[in-house]
Amino acid sequence: MRVILLLVAIIFSSVLSAQVVWIDPADATVDSTITVYFDATQGDQGLMGFTENVYVHTGVITTESYGNSDWKHVVADWGADDPNVLMTRLETNLYSLSYNIRSFYGIGTDETVLKLAFVFRNVDGSVTARNADGSDIIVPLQLNSDWVYQSFSNTNSGLIIQTSGGQVVLRDYTQAIETEILPSGNTSEPSYAIVAEPTGYPFSVNETGNAIFVEGEQMDLTIQKSPLKIYYIQNDTVTALKSFFTSDNGSGGLLTLDLDADAKLYGGGSRAVPFNLRGYSLDLYNQAHYGYSANVNNLNVSIPVFVSSEKVAWIFDNHHPGQVAVSGEGMTDLGYQANGGNLRFFVTAGDDLNIVSSNISNLIGKAPLPPMWGMGFIQSRYGYETQSEAESIVSQMRDADFPMDALVLDLYWFGGTNRMGDFDWDLSRFPNPDQMISTLHNQGVETILITEPYFTLESDHYNTISSLGYFAKQENGDPFVLWGFWAGDASLFDMSSPSARDWLWPKYENLLNQNIGGLWTDLGEPETHPAEMTHESGSAADVHNIFNNLWAEMIFENAQSMFTHRRMFNLTRSGYTGMQRYGTYPWSGDIQRSFDGLRSQIPIMLHMSISGVGYMHSDLGGFTGGGQNSELYTRWLELGAFSPIMRAHGTGVPTEPIFYDTQTQNYVRNAINLRYDFLPYNYTLAWEYSTLGIPLARPMNYYANSPSVLDDLGDQYLWGKDVLVAPVLAEGVTERLVYLPDGKWANYYSGQVWNGNTSITANAPLGTIPVYLREGGFIVQSQENLKTTKQYQSDSIQIKHFISADGQTSEQHWYHDNGEDPNNLLSGNYDLMTLTGNTIGTASSITLEVTENNLTAPERRMEFKVYGLNTPPEQLALNDHTIALSSSQSAYNQSLPAAYWNGTFLYVHFNWRDTTINIEFDSEPAGLDLITDRNGSNVLVAPNPIYNHSVVQIWVDQPAEYEFALMGVDGKIYGKANSYLFTGKQSLPLANISENIDLMHAGVYLLQVRSGSNQEVVRLVQTN
Known part of the structure; x- marks a missing residue:
């Protein structure tokens, strides 16, 4: 008991x-x-x-x-x-x-x-x-606590509060504070979630009366002695430990934290509920739900990591089953219960949710880079039953011009359900697997194989494992047999046993030696896990939530050690905090094939992103239930184009686009092609996730500075920082409401510009997914018409850029490596390019430079597609060389470098290897660029294009001191001058500001004129 x-x-x-x-x-x-x-x-x-x-x-x-x-x-x-x-x-x-x-x-x-x-x-x-x-x-019910404050000690190991019930230990992790509650006689337990180490330095402490004031690296504490309460403070009060209670032997307990009454709450792993968790009670126990759709609180991945819209995060570091209760709107309780282990949690905070995500990743670990092929389209079904069927599917997909990077083989590869636990090919179904794997690989398609932790009594290895004692057991020590298990009577492999895992690894080593691309580890919740089952490391409850992590860790660590030039790809259904460290790519379980099922996927993806797991995705098209529905299939594949992993899977109806009507095939092909166009952008998002801990899919309020309607949105999201995605999630809908955050946003397809902080109605006929580009944003895309990521050479690139707002500078990165080596980030074997956009007045510039160059760069055919211009630029310079706009698309295509205006977009293309590129342009007539300040003053420079004899003319309303600065669009100063000017028309030689006008390179320059708080900017052109 x-x-x-x-x-x-x-x-x-x-x-x-x-x-x-x-x-x-x-x-x-x-x-x-x-x-x-x-x-x-x-x-x-x-x-x-x-x-x-x-x-x-x-x-x-x-x-x-x-x-x-x-x-x-x-x-x-x-x-x-x-x-x-x-x-x-x-x-x-x-x-x-x-x-x-x-x-x-x-x-x-x-x-x-x-x-x-x-x-x-x-x-x-x-x-x-x-x-x-x-x-x-x-x-x-009401219960009682006996944790009465007695004393404290400040040590290198943390601040230790001694109470009548035991110790409360506080440790500083620079960006977070750990709180561990240790009943008398308990010691600190190892963590399965946290990889960071505390600073190892004592706090700065000041004791006054009933309070202890504690200064940490970034977060401070105020400890109220009676009744014992701990406040966590960063700038303002962040949260508080209001009460806590432990069992009489220290195994489990409950605590209550303070949650801002108006805050929204996110995270907790995979939850098919609205994006805001207020008012929900959530079990922390991995559960498989077959055919679920909407409003399912608890699913396959329970991660006790929660983040509020107030930019505060709580990480509960306890893997035992438990529960989190989130009080409703207007209330202030965040309750946590653990059914075993010590009560331990971390608090961290930041100015933005992206900082909070980074802090969380520093605590729980970062994900390795995926193999580049994992960012392509993956085709799956339950299941391809023979080698000929698998090869035929790939051939038909190729013949129908569908890009594809992997094929997933379900349990038929080893013989079917009753052979679950086998690791050898069923040669009656797959007579020549090596040849098949090689043939598919030569077509740019990797092979992914399923394995499960259950071994049927008929499987090849059952008797051996039983004799070794590597199955979960009954109380008497015999293997626990799951009579009537859906695959056949079976036992569960004991992943908690190190020796059992050591025995299992060679089976995976053998598969990887066959050059398969990746693994599919299924049923790892574990799906069927009776409470009376025992493991080497404890009870079923002790092992349940970490079972899949132990499995994934065993595969990842061994694979990294033995297969040093390939990245692990583990398609998995379950996990716990830190699962991202092991090359896992989770999906949302056996979702119902319905629009309700589709609508659940964005909140699930975002909750997982907030929980630190960035590759959550779904069975595109839905897994089970319902018939073949072209509209649903199309809309789900559209969402898949902007999901961390794009993988079609299901049972009962075709999952492959080739088995749909021609129109549906065209829609889906376009969605998959769009996915491949975005490959450089998406791969850079993967790099951001691996290095910064920032997920690929981000909630709408990720960069918001104040509470707004964005805090609740669960039907649209940010794809990276610069792209907004608003999928259609309802049947028969051809338009939808889209909320745009602050700033301006451009329609990805048409270029139409919208002001932000408002909602718009987006046109979204079947086959179109609303996508928007943020002002100042960059999208790096491939123009190689890829059919597999293996064709990607980064030698034909288009960069879409929405010019920055006046006075603003925007920056984005573009990461590139070989897509295979797991050690590229450590060895520096990659290229990192930086893109910068700047606008001052009507003069804009774009800079492309290589900031880390460790690869042999190919000569790239580069093209910029510029959004946000109302008129064609009169002047455009590429690295100070003026380029006239081509008169037609045909003339543009035949010249390098060249520029072209099609009435909406500005196109600039050129060949490039690794030198810094600077593009400068404007959108106003070249002769006069006039800006009127609040006092009505006018500034004119003539002649313009400029020479040494050009003159600045100013109409002055009131006498004042004027400051003049001549600069490049990159901010470089070429000259300054001051002059007191009286009312009326005044003149100043441009040579008084800079003596070297005739020596300046051709390009666009800016004359900034200031008087007090007023400022005017005139665009100048030098044609030397």
Whole structure:
């Protein structure tokens, strides 16, 4: 039995519960006699106005429970006419029942009750009443704490607060503070989540009366002694540990943190719920849900990492099953319960969510770079049953002109369900696997093979593993057999055993030696994992959430050691905090083939991104249920074009685009082609994720400075910093509302410019996904018409750029390497290019330079496509050489370097290897560029194009001191002057500002004129 937890009353249920049911006394403990009141007008109103008898179906949630649905000590059978659970009618719609909690439920002295659970019913259970959302009604109980402050000590190992119940240890990690609660006799436990180390220095501490003030590297603490409470402060109060309680032997506990009443909350791993988690209770227990669609709180990946819209993050460093309860809007509790281990958590904060993401990644580790082929299109199905079928699919995809980089083989490669656990090819289905792998590879297609942790009794290795003791066991030490498991009677491999993992690795080594591209590790929640199962490292509960991480770590670490020139690609369904460190590429499980299923995917992807896992994706098209639906398939593939991994998969209907009608094929081909066009941009996003911890898909408020409607958006997202993606997620829809953040945004396809901080209606017929480019943004794209990423040479590149706002400079990077070597980041075997955009007045510039050059650069055919211009530039210079606009697209195509204006976009192309490129241009007539300040002064330079004898003419309204600066568009100063000017038309020789006008290179220059707080900028042209 689980040991007793001493807990306080905190909200571990929906805020709606208090409206439906309340108890008297409100602070009841397990030994209290209470009266339960039920208001039938609240909740789902299932019994409102009911005139017959009303009964309560009730139980308790204990520390043995895995969530609010896991009731213990249920009183009376469902549908029984039992007087013990008959409610007393006080008035219409109001009922009560009184009882002593311990005796009514039969609670033992060694059990801890956290909450009471209720559903109300008629006599036979055909009519019920629950919360408004259909969930069970949960009421927390009051419990007590004995953690009374005694003293503190400040050491290199942290600040240690001694209490009557044990120690609270605070450690500084520069960007975060760790808090570990150690009951008397407990020691710190190793972490499966955290890879960072504390600073190892004592805090700066000042004690005054009832408070201890602590200064950390970035975050400060205020510790209130009585009652014990800890405030975490960065600039303003960030959060607080309000209360905590541990079991009598230290195994598990519960704590309550302060959450800003207006803050939104995100993260927690894979959750098919809205993007804002306020009001939700979330189990921390990996669960497989077959055919789910929407409103499923708990799925295959539970990661106890949460981030608020106030730019605060909490990482709960405990892998045991538990629960997080997020109070509703306007309330301030963030509750966390762990069913084992020490209570330990980290707090970090930043000015923006991207800084918070980076801080989190510094704590839990960063992802390795993916193999470049993993960024291409991956085709899968349950499943390709023979070698001839697999080869035929690839040939048909190629013949239909679909780009493709990998084919996934489900369990038929080793013989089917009853052979689960085999690692050898079924030669009756795949007679020559080496030849198949080689043939596909030569077509640019990698092979990915599924494996599972369950071994059927018929599998080749079952008896060997059983004799070695490497299966999870019964209490008597025998293998735990899962009779009736869907693949056949089977046992679960014990991934918690180091020796078992050592035995298993050579099986994967053999597969990788066959030159497969990657692995598919399925069912690793584990999908079926009875509580009575035992492992070498502990109980099922002790191992459950980290099972898949142990599996992934074993594969990754060995592969990195033995296959030093290839990157690991592990397509996996489950995991825990830190899973990204092991080359894992998770998907969202067995999603229903429906628009509800599709709508769930963006929140899932964003919650995982916020949790530190950047490669979450879905079975494009949906996995199961429903028939073949061309519209749904198209819309899902459109989303897939802007997902971290683009992989079609499912069962029951075709998953390959070649089996759809011609129009659908065209739509899907365009989506996949768009994916390949974005390859350089997407690969750079992968580099950002590996180096900075910033995910590929980012929530809309990722760069926002203040609360807004962006905080709740879960149906659109940022793809990197510069691209906004708004997929169509509903059936029959050809337009949708899109909210644009601050700044200007350009339609990716048409170039139409919109002001931000507003919503627009986007035209989105089937086959079109709304995409927008941020002002100042860059998109580096391939123009190679790729059919596989192996064709990508980075030698034909188009860079889309939306010119920066006046007075602004924007910067973006472009990362390039060979796409294979796992050590490129460490060895420096890559190129890093920097793109800079700048606008002052009507003069804009674009700079392309190589900032890290360690590869032999090819000569690249470069093209810039410039957004945001209203008129064609009158002057354009490439590295100070003037380029006249071509008169036609044909003339442009036949010249290098050249520039062309098509009425919307400016195109500039040239050959480039590694020298710095600077493009300068304007969009106004060359003779006069006039800007009027707030006092009505005018500035004119003539003649312009300029010479030494050019004159600056100014119309002055009021006498004042004027400052003149002549500069390049890159900010370089060529001359300065000051002059006091009187009212009227005044003149100043340009040579008074700079004596070397005739010696300046051809290009665009700026004359900046200041008077007090007023400023004017005139664009000048030098034609030397």
